[in-house]
Amino acid sequence: MTDNTSSTPFVEGRAEQRLNGAIARFNRWPAALRTVLVVASCVLGALLLLGIISAPLDLYSQCLFAGVCFLAVLVLRKIPGRLAILALVVLSLVASLRYMFWRLTSTLGFETWIDMFFGYGLVAAEFYALIVLIFGYVQTAWPLRRTPVWLKTEPEEWPTVDVFIPTYNEALSIVKLTIFAAQAMDWPKDKLRVHVLDDGRRDDFRDFCRKVGVNYIRRDNNFHAKAGNLNEALKVTDGEYIALFDADHVPTRSFLQVSLGWFLKDPKLAMLQTPHFFFSPDPFEKNLDTFRAVPNEGELFYGLVQDGNDLWNATFFCGSCAVIRRKPLLEIGGVAVETVTEDAHTALKLNRLGYNTAYLAIPQAAGLATESLSRHINQRIRWARGMAQIFRTDNPLLGKGLKWGQRICYANAMLHFFYGLPRLVFLTAPLAYLVFGAEIFHASALMIVAYVLPHLVHSSLTNSRIQGRFRHSFWNEVYETVLAWYILPPVLVALVNPKAGGFNVTDKGGIIDKQFFDWKLARPYLVLLTVNLIGLGFGIHQLIWGDESTAVTVAINLTWTLYNLIITSAAVAVASEARQVRSEPRVSAKLPVSIICADGRVLEGTTQDFSQNGFGLMLSDGHSITQGERVRLVLSRNGQDSLFDARVVFSKGAQIGAQFEPLSLRQQSELVRLTFSRADTWAASWGAGQPDTPLAALREVGSIGIGGLFTLGRATLHELRLALSRTPTKPLDTLMDKP
Amino acid sequence: MSRADDISKLFNKLGANPSGYREIDFVHEFIEDDVEVLETPAVTQALPVIEAPSAPLLRLLEELSQGEADNLRPPEVMEGRDGEVYSEQSNPNVVVVVSVKGGVGRSTLTAAIASGLQRQGRPALALDLDPQNALRHHLCLGLDMPGVGAISLLNESWEALPERGFAGCRLVAFGSTGHEQQQSLNRWLGEDSEWLGKRLASLKLNGQDTVIIDVPAGNTVYLGQAMSVADAVLVVVQPDVASFSTLDQMDSVLAPYFTREKPPQRFYVINQLDAAHRFSLDMAEVFKTRLGAALLGTVHRDPAFSEAQAYGRDPLDPTVNSIGSQDVHALCRTLLERIDSDLP
Secondary structure (H helix, E strand, O other): OOOOOOOOOOOOOHHHHHHHHHHHHHHOOOHHHHHHHHHHHHHHHHHHHHHHHHOOOOHHHHHHHHHHHHHHHHHHOOOOOHHHHHHHHHHHHHHHHHHHHHHHHHOOOOOOHHHHHHHHHHHHHHHHHHHHHHHHHHHHOOOOOOOOOOOOOOHHHOOOEEEEEEEOOOOHHHHHHHHHHHHOOOOOHHHEEEEEEEOOOOHHHHHHHHHHOOEEEOOOOOOOHHHHHHHHHHHOOOOOEEEEOOOOEEEOOOHHHHHOHHHHHOOOEEEEEOOOEEOOOOHHHHHHOOOOOOOOHHHHHHHHHHHHHHHOOOOOOOOOOEEEEHHHHHHOOOOOOOOOOHHHHHHHHHHHOOOEEEEOOOOOEEEOOOOOHHHHHHHHHHHHHHHHHHHHHOOOOOOOOOOHHHHHHHHHHHHHHHHHHHHHHHHHHHHHHHOOOOOOOOOOHHHHHHHHHHHHHHHHHHHHHHHOOOOOOOHHHHHHHHHHHHHHHHHHHHHHOOOOOOOOOOOOOOOOOOOEEOHHHHHHHHHHHHHHHHHHHHHHHHHHHOOHHHHHHHHHHHHHHHHHHHHHHHHHHHOEEOOOOOOOOOEEOOOEEEEEEOOOOEEEEEEEEEOOOEEEEEEOOOOOOOOOOEEEEEEEEOOEEEEEEEEEEEEEOOEEEEEEOOOOHHHHHHHHHHOOOOOOHHHHOOOOOOOOOHHHHHHHHHHHHHHHHHHHHHHHHHHHHHHHHOOOOOOHHHHOOOO | OOOOHHHHHHHHHHOOOHHHOOOOOOOOOOOOOHHHHHHOOOHHHHOOOOOOOOHHHHHHHHHHHOOOOHHHOOOOOOOOOOOOOOOOOOOOEEEEEEOOOOOOOHHHHHHHHHHHHHHOOOOEEEEEOOOOOOHHHHHOOOOOOOOHHHHHHOOOOOOOOOEEOHHHOEEEOOOOOOHHHHHHHHHHHHHOOOHHHHHHHOOOOOOOOEEEEEOOOOOOHHHHHHHHHOOEEEEEEOOOHHHHHHHHHHHHHHHHHHOOOOOOEEEEEEEEEOOOOHHHHHHHHHHHHHHHHHEEEEEEOOHHHHHHHHOOOOOOOOOOOOHHHHHHHHHHHHHHHHHHHHOO
16 A cells, blocks of 8 residues: 555646636736626526527437537547536536426426326436536536645644544544544644543543543533534633544544644634545445445545535535634534534534635545444435435525535535435336336437437536546446435435434444345345336336337336346345454555564564554565464664564464564554554555446446345345255355355 | 655655655653553563474584585685776775674674675675684685785785685685784784785776775784775674773774875774664664764674574575665665765
């Protein structure tokens, strides 16, 4: 990880520089003239767009128009730079708006009630998707790409920082890392105060904090959960800035120096967020085996969306890995407690008061991803519910204090979580025709293709170009399909009654010692899979024995059903929980280390991975150490060596695993400073992923779907055998090994 | 790892200049659990396991007792570069390796530097000016070879003396001498201050060559002779208090030789640093502070060296690549940089 030097800082191309130059020159013109020009060009553009999207064309001309646009896209997507992206967005908007205009004006002549029900349902879902698409373009077309500002003054003049580490039920062994790392941040010691906010009221935490010399804060209630916990701590501290880390987010030593500069430069800046980076795979990555190969669910948000938000001064606070200025936070009454997503709501309140928020896309902290699918789903349910609550109680489109760009960014972040129902509609819509014979499109099949295909192709190619490094094509559908069923009820309930209670799926918890298929969680996907299979059967039947005049319509619906089947079976694959053996955070990173053997040999090696309990090492050529031998590991920084006693617990050729003997607190702290809190480890693998190619992504999702079907088959066989014999035969994990 | 390499990597990635970063010293008190500290086992306790000598060691001991060990010959003697011949004869660089007290690994280091320089493409000649005549063991040549002691007493030229050693570097041994021979050498060398200069000239070396001279510990006539031709003097110290307290003594011994018109450069090297001991590391820090840029490098204690000597192997053999050999290579590189930068 750390020796990855291939990724270079973002460099602007020549076209980009010319564009920036032109914008800078434009900004020097008189304000009045600029306003007139902007308004005039907006009106002109809107009229043009209106003309283009409403122009009626017959089948042949529409095909020709679509073909020309498509050719333009094929050329444009090869051109680097932001201008090409803007051009792609315009083409995509033309295709999609033309489609929607045509859809609303020419396809809604429904005849029966059943047609109307399915037809209007689908139109509503499509309308939602279009709004999110347009807002998404606004949000992401021009990421700000903020760079850090360095502190110019002497350390004696730097401001005081309170570090809050709220914890509730996380194990001390995990929180320890965060505490040591927070302590070790490069900041003057008299200006850095670390506070552990323990809502779990645990005595071992208190003792530990006393021994390592950090402040321990405990309150006598748990009102408002994390938000309340933070607000309590605000009352008993007085630093000028507050840095927040969740109990399992380990900051690097450079965190404060990288993130605080902007506050000194911009006095109106109230909050600066950095990415949440995870050194362990999330359930998707773990169960599908795509860790670091396919961008994960969070990467789109932290890689692109937040950077795009930043352009509009609408960066959200994400609860951790962020710095907040105390004064504005107190002005809005502390961290928001009205909703369950206190973080985003806090940022919204700050923005409403006219304060700025900023995003710095440099991972300067890393944490553990959720361990199991059920926990992951629970977390997303909370987000969805909280966002719906904000949308209902403090709607960003209404109210004072926001610019329209901020309104769109916030609204889109909330609307995004309403995808539950539309996604389920898209996953079942073709069945309306195939099974119930409902005419949900009142138009000829070829016309539909001529309009809908450009809409789909343009939007997915444009998004692939914008999001390429952070989200691969078709993965959005997979992520949404997995969560759709679960976030639908909380969102609907929160919209009706924002105060209504919690929704949690059962938690399998902790370490997954065996691979297993989560039948309970997979139920919605199995239902979707079954109904789509039934639809497929109906469709094939109609294709062979049905009326020839409807063959094209059937074929279109069949293709759609097939696509839905691929996405649904990929969702099924996610429900097959892979075994997770290690319970401690383990990070793969290559650091040089010397090994002093018991016989006095001194060997050179490189770490393969590290945790707080041991190292996986690769010795330099031709050396080996026998298992059980005691060694000392030497890590050095700035020419100073640190020693750690360890025992070799695994040895195979040049590969060894060394486990530390019990370390003193000083040694543990030293170890964290030399490993987890290194400044570059997380940044090195940031945005270094494979760019998207839509066809490869489809192949990938397809093969994962097939794998999911195989796993489902085996799990079913296994259940059947169990049910028949009623005697346990083989352990599940050997049966369930993935093909 | 160089200074704060994680910071510079991060800044490189951001396209910024790492000098904007402030390193803050970490000073912190921890209240340690007594139990926890006691549990930390000392590595040395696990050590004393007396094993029967291994098979190759037995064979070696047997051969040694019979007098002649075939494998004490250099296993492979590569022909190194002789050095390009310049139309104008220029003088070789002369580096004298000295120490106040014995047993600091001076001869081992002299041999390693000669072999190391040769491996870096710089023809090297190791000259043993120590009557103990031990350097030959380190460069692994025949047990008895004629040397400068006896030959000089016969007033013969040194021209035929150099023999090829590891990596193709050349060795001029002291040769075995009796007590009386040594006394007459002492007298002679005390009187003729240009003895070594004339003898070296007879070796017909040129500016590409580097001569590494091993002299006995302390102030001897051999040190005087070597210093009279030296371009650089390399003081070997160990990271302990005894070595540190000899620094002043060394200064006064060397002082007379720094009065000449173009005085030699003075360098230091810490030998046998034991990374397993806090004290050893701390002492190294003390030396670094005291010596500053004059400290050329540090060589870790490395059992691979004594092992290599026992089995007649070159400790710098790239297939072994022990930590000590890496240190020596680094030392040679720095040495060359310093010497070359001093050339007119």
